[in-house]
Amino acid sequence: MTTETNSTSCCGGGSCGSDATVDVHGLGVTTVYKVSGMTCGHCEGAVSQEISALDGVSAVTAVAKTGEVAVTSAAPLDEEAVRAAVDEAGYELVGQA
Template sequence: MTTETTNSGSCCGSCSTDATVDVQSVGVTTVYKVTGMTCGHCEGAVSKEISALDGVTAIQAVAKTGEVTVTSAAPLDEEAVRAAVDEAGYELVGRA
């Protein structure tokens, strides 16, 4: 399930303020700090890449805070998360 809310104050005026991918919200929840996200498009790009990792059940990326909350069946390898964020074009600072 993807939840999007339109935000006319974003860089392009048509992006969402929260990008959420919710497959099944159970397991381990970890909050990461990501730099470079500025709008809903950014949130969606990061969410898409991280959601492709094995075991990820839910993601919420918030550009305003730079936080990405990831729920997974088991703890994720931080280097795998870092690679996914890098693939999306952003930088993982670490755990928030």
């Protein structure tokens, strides 16, 4: 699979961020977020479940040890929607990693 890193904002300065990895084959966008408060597999599952419920999300990988959550979606996600999902799980979205 060929990917490229988007070095400028994909939406003209919008909230989707500029560090997303874009799959040039049109299969989606992967963005890595930092989440504070995750300490175990249960935490990973709670965060993954809430983010997975967002429209367009096809995969979520949360790693408590690093506090990183990789989210693959059809298009860049609104960071406030991701923040709300993480908050619903009981954790805090710090921002993009």
